Amino acid sequence: MAASNKSTLATPERLYPNLVGGVIEALETIFGMDVYADKAIERLFKANRKWGARDRAFVAESVYEIVRHWRLLWYLLGENPSLKRKKLYKIFALYRLFSGKWLPGDDPKWSDIASEWPLIQKRLDQINDPNIRESFPDWLAELISPNKEWTTLAHTLNQPAGLHLRVNTLLTTREAVIERLKAEGVEATLLPYSNVGLQLSERVNVFRLESFHEGLYEVQDGGSQLIAPFLNPKPGERVIDACAGAGGKSLHMAALMRNKGQIIAMDVEEHKLSELRRRAARNRVDNIETRPIEGSKTIKRLHHSADKLLLDVPCTGTGVIRRNPDTKWKLRDEYFQRVLSIQREILDTYTDMLKPGGTLVYATCSLIDDENRRQVEAFLERKKGEYTLITDKQILPTELDADGFYMALLQKNG
Numbered sequence: 295m296a297a298s299n300k301s302t303l304a305t306p307e308r309l310y311p312n313l314v315g316g317v318i319e320a321l322e323t324i325f326g327m328d329v330y331a332d333k334a335i336e337r338l339f340k341a342n343r344k345w346g347a348r349d350r351a352f353v354a355e356s357v358y359e360i361v362r363h364w365r366l367l368w369y370l371l372g373e374n375p376s377l378k379r380k381k382l383y384k385i386f387a388l389y390r391l392f393s394g395k396w397l398p399g400d401d402p403k404w405s406d407i408a409s410e411w412p413l414i415q416k417r418l419d420q421i422n423d424p425n426i427r428e429s430f431p432d433w434l435a436e437l438i439s440p441n442k443e444w445t446t447l448a449h450t451l452n453q454p455a456g457l458h459l460r461v462n463t464l465l466t467t468r469e470a471v472i473e474r475l476k477a478e479g480v481e482a483t484l485l486p487y488s489n490v491g492l493q494l495s496e497r498v499n500v501f502r503l504e505s506f507h508e509g510l511y512e513v514q515d516g517g518s519q520l521i522a523p524f525l526n527p528k529p530g531e532r533v534i535d536a537c538a539g540a541g542g543k544s545l546h547m548a549a550l551m552r553n554k555g556q557i558i559a560m561d562v563e564e565h566k567l568s569e570l571r572r573r574a575a576r577n578r579v580d581n582i583e584t585r586p587i588e589g590s591k592t593i594k595r596l597h598h599s600a601d602k603l604l605l606d607v608p609c610t611g612t613g614v615i616r617r618n619p620d621t622k623w624k625l626r627d628e629y630f631q632r633v634l635s636i637q638r639e640i641l642d643t644y645t646d647m648l649k650p651g652g653t654l655v656y657a658t659c660s661l662i663d664d665e666n667r668r669q670v671e672a673f674l675e676r677k678k679g680e681y682t683l684i685t686d687k688q689i690l691p692t693e694l695d696a697d698g699f700y701m702a703l704l705q706k707n708g
């Protein structure tokens with residue numbers, strides 16, 4: 295957080311106590327009850343239906359910014375993190391001052407923080423450690439930072455992410471969608487690095503637009519839009535998307551395949567596949583068949599059946615920290631180890647579904663090498679010459695306006 299006088303949102307004329315109270319309540323839920331920020335905010339909004347768009351934006355922005363800079367704010371205060379209300383109000387006030395936002399100076403609630411400001415500024419000037427400055431736990435920074443410009447990357451991961459769309463080329467073109475959005479009052483421009491991508495000039499709720507309900511586009515980060523073309527599925531092929539979730543990449547592959555051939559979209563969570571079916575109907579995609587994974591039999595039945603295979607595996611989500619800043623505080627080593635072992639198992643067993651000579655993409659939204667290149671190298675070694683790594687790529691938010699992704703293209707030798 296750079297001290298600045300600019301707020302991305304209109305600052306309310308007053309700091310309404312109920313809104314500030316909402317921010318505090320959300321922080322208590324996030325840190326005290328281990329609830330993700332988006333869910334905590336959703337809950338808060340449901341309980342306060344009278345809040346208007348501006349109120350909601352104020353609460354959401356304040357909560358996200360405080361979560362992003364949680365370590366730094368407590369460091370500046372010179373105290374250990376606490377969930378005591380009084381302390382949280384102090385953290386809120388510090389966040390306002392620090393980001394150059396207006397704080398009512400004559401309110402006694404904020405007076406002590408205002409008097410501590412010179413000391414706080416001194417502490418700030420003396421920080422040399424990027425993990426404190428950019429608020430990352432040391433253990434996580436150690437995992438992400440090797441071979442990367444850490445200071446810049448950590449800073450970039452604290453910038454709110456933009457809103458990207460993937461245009462459904464089965465129904466329309468990027469240019470036509472730009473025009474359509476304009477008529478609906480939304481400004482969009484071409485996303486330079488994805489030939490189906492658009493970026494919106496401001497965050498708007500596109501889900502309420504008619505153009506969205508017509509299936510003309512999906513909300514999908516630009517980095518994520520690079521994964522389906524990396525596998526390059528062709529019309530008429532049989533493709534398996536083994537960790538399809540709600541189908542962001544299945545739908546993209548269907549468009550690349552011109553709706554011809556077959557995509558088998560699998561996941562261990564059936565509710566995600568039912569969301570995928572809803573999205574497919576909206577996108578007028580009819581070459582996707584969903585199949586829940588109920589055990590090893592589901593995989594065995596598809597032995598040697600796919601021309602192409604996408605393994606978009608569960609991961610730590612460290613590439614999407616811009617969107618989910620609480621990952622920094624919620625991620626535990628135990629979960630990290632579990633995810634590594636699930637990835638290993640998916641690689642070892644799901645690759646049986648690929649035909650000899652077929653290609654697969656292993657992908658994560660992680661910035662940690664253990665989940666990425668190292669995971670792939672270990673797989674190649676275990677499989678002793680059965681597979682060849684064709685190429686791999688790490689997308690960094692410092693290089694593209696995108697979330698962080700890793701993708702590796704492998705061939706099953708014939």
Ligand SMILES: C[S@@+](CC[C@H](N)C(=O)[O-])C[C@H]1O[C@@H](n2cnc3c(N)ncnc32)[C@H](O)[C@@H]1O
Nearest residue numbers: 537538539540541542543561562563606607608
């Ligand atoms: C990164 S997400 C997939 C996102 C999705 N491909 C998309 O583009 O929207 C990983 C998915 O893997 C699923 N998953 C977790 N464990 C799995 C397993 N053992 N086999 C298959 N899928 C699994 C999760 O439910 C989650 O939907």
